[in-house]
Amino acid sequence: MTDGASTTGERAPSVAREPWQPATITAVSRLTSRVVSVTLRPERWRPFLAGQHADVRLTAEDGYRTHRSYSIASPPAAEGTLELVIELLGDGEVSPFFHEVAAAGDTVEIRGPSASHFAWRPEEPGAVFLAAGGSGVVPFLSMVRQRAHVTAPSPMALLYSARSWEDVIAGEELLAHEQAQRGLVVSFALTRQAPRRSSDFAARIDASIVAEMMARLGEPVRHAFVCGAQRFVGSVADLLVGAGVPAQSIRTERYGGS
Numbered sequence: 163m164t165d166g167a168s169t170t171g172e173r174a175p176s177v178a179r180e181p182w183q184p185a186t187i188t189a190v191s192r193l194t195s196r197v198v199s200v201t202l203r204p205e206r207w208r209p210f211l212a213g214q215h216a217d218v219r220l221t222a223e224d225g226y227r228t229h230r231s232y233s234i235a236s237p238p239a240a241e242g243t244l245e246l247v248i249e250l251l252g253d254g255e256v257s258p259f260f261h262e263v264a265a266a267g268d269t270v271e272i273r274g275p276s277a278s279h280f281a282w283r284p285e286e287p288g289a290v291f292l293a294a295g296g297s298g299v300v301p302f303l304s305m306v307r308q309r310a311h312v313t314a315p316s317p318m319a320l321l322y323s324a325r326s327w328e329d330v331i332a333g334e335e336l337l338a339h340e341q342a343q344r345g346l347v348v349s350f351a352l353t354r355q356a357p358r359r360s361s362d363f364a365a366r367i368d369a370s371i372v373a374e375m376m377a378r379l380g381e382p383v384r385h386a387f388v389c390g391a392q393r394f395v396g397s398v399a400d401l402l403v404g405a406g407v408p409a410q411s412i413r414t415e416r417y418g419g420s
């Protein structure tokens with residue numbers, strides 16, 4: 163398994179030599195009660211691949227600085243701006259800033275985009291399986307959105323675990339992409355609520371759900387991406403291996419927390 167970055171941005175290893183640059187916040191909007199979307203316009207635009215993340219650095223009035231990593235939700239096709247989708251950790255340092263303080267016109271610093279190990283390259287042939295837990299869906303929003311711009315894309319399945327429909331990030335948009343994009347399958351696995359559609363699941367992701375999604379994909383999985391909290395990533399990666407997906411085809415990204 164190709165493992166991704168872990169825990170907080172302080173430990174993100176792959177961006178150490180990137181320069182920081184200013185980025186202007188152009189919009190902040192609420193997606194769920196615990197999640198906001200933040201759109202940034204970096205001073206210098208850099209192309210990126212769907213799945214990559216950027217580091218964001220905040221500086222307090224007294225000069226104290228801290229930074230965290232955030233996956234990019236916008237597709238590479240949306241040149242000029244980057245959308246981040248940030249879940250509130252009430253006792254956290256950085257996420258409360260984006261929920262309670264940040265506003266259009268503010269400036270932060272960013273570094274990256276980086277982490278090409280967790281990137282989807284549409285030109286690579288073969289079916290793609292995406293498994294998200296909670297805000298782990300963010301890099302997959304970029305992939306699904308980018309897929310709409312790709313000619314003859316590979317089949318793609320997104321299996322997205324959330325507590326309830328209210329916690330699902332960009333749910334209506336994902337359903338619209340499933341309708342519009344040939345070869346895209348989207349299913350939600352809700353752990354604390356009955357699902358709306360018969361094609362969704364009312365359970366934590368288990369072997370039978372993985373098998374069902376692989377059947378709907380219709381082709382052997384060539385590229386698997388798993389993103390979410392530590393335990394989610396470990397258990398879903400194990401399920402994929404158990405379902406016959408070669409370990410070297412599975413890329414993971416852990417956001418920290420259990």
Ligand SMILES: Cc1cc2nc3c(=O)[nH]c(=O)nc-3n(C[C@H](O)[C@H](O)[C@H](O)COP(=O)(O)OP(=O)(O)OC[C@H]3O[C@@H](n4cnc5c(N)ncnc54)[C@H](O)[C@@H]3O)c2cc1C
Nearest residue numbers: 167168169230231232233247248249253254255256257300
């Ligand atoms: C590659 C990557 C991509 C990511 N993408 C996203 C994304 O798209 N969206 C998203 O919401 N998040 C994402 N994250 C997570 C993000 O980087 C932050 O970790 C998250 O926003 C929390 O930051 P915070 O400053 O609010 O909380 P922090 O201050 O980092 O605290 C996090 C938790 O740790 C606890 N904690 C802090 N310090 C200590 C301590 N000394 N001892 C014990 N416990 C402590 C806090 O109580 C809190 O519960 C990503 C992480 C990585 C590595």
